[in-house]
Amino acid sequence: MKYSEFFIPTVKDVPSDAEIISHKLMIKSGMIKQSSAGIYSWLPLGLKVLKNIEQIVREEQDNAGANEMLMPTIQSADLWIKSGRYDDYGKEMLRINDRSGREMLYGPTNEELITDIFQTYITSYRELPKNLYHIQWKFRDELRPRFGVMRGREFLMKDNYSFDLNEEGAKISYNKMFKAYIKTFLRMGLTPISLRAETGPIGGNLSHEFQILANTGESTLYYDKELESLDTESLDPDKLQSYYAAVDDQHDENNCPIAKENLKISKGIEVGHVFYFGTKYSEKLNAYVQDKDGKRVAVHMGSYGIGVSRLVGALIEANHDEKGIKWPKSVAPFKLSILNLMPDDQNCNTKSLEYYSYFMDENIETLYDDRICSIGKKLSDNDLIGTPVQIIIGKRDLAAGIIEIKDRILNKTEKIKIDEVKKVALKKLTINAF
């Protein structure tokens, strides 16, 4: 993509209500624009990141054997009245009357609707287990929406629902998702910490939340240092669940079960939550199947959420410096920037275009900065939007057979010989580290 043909409206000033760094940087880098309180338009750069994150989430759901579907945003109140949650949800639920006066709502989550779909089609234990998910916009009418996309009103969530014949099966489904979550966050270059959690309004008897480490995070985490160096090849959910991890108000210094030298303290941000809640919804919404003996039994369910749009903010909280965002390669909107510092120079143009077409042919998403603007703006914009690898082409360097290559993660720039640029850049782009 040529920068001149792409809409990246970077701005200098951020509104005073942008309190946290991810919110500030998303506005500065032209990723989002607020349209109403807690409601955002995703500008092209922001949408690219959102879709990269969504795709990693999707792939790990599919790898775990889940089937993707898509439920609508607007639901009838009927099922929520049946489940008893229509009143429970209070003012956070966006309630709507349609033109004929029917009570509708903008779904804040989908336990009711998916249970209804399940019970329409599935009647026998032979069709179990079932595991369905969707990635869809939700609405929660927060009293004080803030922190940008981290606590917006309209937000993108992946929610998955499992259906099993009994508790034993449900635990297997639970652990499959648990493992998928750890993999999902690791692929984004994040360090996930799983914590035993309260089940809250979703209900049920088993729940974990997933936080990712970020210095600017909202909660303080206390956890076994082993959790920072997981072996991705042989992830064992039960073993993982046995490590110590607690948030601030759960942690008691005098009753900590692990030795002090193994305890780490860090800030974290919640990005996912998993629940096993047994037959809470299946009983109320009539999701029964026949078991082997022909007996009618309520299915055991779990639900599993990841805050997809929230992750965009969380990733920035975990990856930034004073210059801007430092995208992990797996989610970066562009993996490589080519900065043509002298677009009015024939040699700079020719070289830039050669690299641009080369890396595009290599299927590397490349931003070619061909803008006619100051060198300073070019350098600072590319650091702000956080492209992990940057090739910087200047007139004098080029004449001397030299090109600069920048590693945005390490903030290191090297001058290298022209005939090594492609090799060095490819190596940096494909290297395993984030």
Place this chain on the structure above:
Amino acid sequence: MKYSEFFIPTVKDVPSDAEIISHKLMIKSGMIKQSSAGIYSWLPLGLKVLKNIEQIVREEQDNAGANEMLMPTIQSADLWIKSGRYDDYGKEMLRINDRSGREMLYGPTNEELITDIFQTYITSYRELPKNLYHIQWKFRDELRPRFGVMRGREFLMKDNYSFDLNEEGAKISYNKMFKAYIKTFLRMGLTPISLRAETGPIGGNLSHEFQILANTGESTLYYDKELESLDTESLDPDKLQSYYAAVDDQHDENNCPIAKENLKISKGIEVGHVFYFGTKYSEKLNAYVQDKDGKRVAVHMGSYGIGVSRLVGALIEANHDEKGIKWPKSVAPFKLSILNLMPDDQNCNTKSLEYYSYFMDENIETLYDDRICSIGKKLSDNDLIGTPVQIIIGKRDLAAGIIEIKDRILNKTEKIKIDEVKKVALKKLTINAF
């Protein structure tokens, strides 16, 4: 994907309100389930088709130089009051009060919001032209939602907006989209007919609608037969716009400008609409730029819609028979089915799995029907869900060194020698015809 691990709840009976064939077939084949009047859940098979269509639409938008972004579903009423459309829209607009009593709405379209985004960032003619689009769910509170996803209340639309300095530039943008639309529909195996149209509530002075041919379509079209055989390599929008095409109430037999032998009559379904409306919104919503002489001028705008979810229904209307759907390859949820007629036979299993892994390695989206069910059900389900190429593996045939291969489009089955199966199937899958 193994059929046994994929959720395709085919059903025999369809509700009485399913009047048209696409609605019936989408329910029968387990693509959708209604959740409220005019609001649908997209089950896994339906979602696959929706996403294939969405991706073709996206690619042709990108090829035309448009930038993808994403505006929210819920908007504040403020901008609509400014544009004057808050009252105009009447009861079709889903109006919402949030918890603090603010007037909100579920966007039925996005002229207001995109104009506001534009005017926030763009101030100079140097940044023109701009062309932005999104693919997002919309809501229109139809009095009588019907025809399944063809006239639903919550529906997926691609809407694109162009911004130019003057009418001349705007016409160039208009024609670019015109061309992109023809290409989009052709890639789906459809025959698009473009017609001069009324501008209606969007306003403006130039508009075309795009219909696709389907025997069961809603409108009757009269058009120059040349429009049925477009040269995709050298599409010329202005030339295209000069061919005769009219709907029922525009056509006058006695005043038809073309010779009778060149006139074709067919049924059609509207799937897209493009508008040039000058400065209607830019003046009201303050979208002005400085021109070369430093003068402040209102930008000239156009908007361009494609009904993405509607296309799913339209494609079925254009491609079906009494057995079910006949998907064009470019949008088929699975390109190939492997029907193992005897899953309890070792030879059938081995052969089926060999083909399954072979075609998956070839990156062909394959459905392996490994279900334990009657042969009749297996054959009829795969015809119903409309996989274009089907490999049918039976015990007796296999022992005789033979396998059946079915072309669902032509409804022709051939028996071929085992060692030719891969070659023949690949040829059928990659052949240019839809």
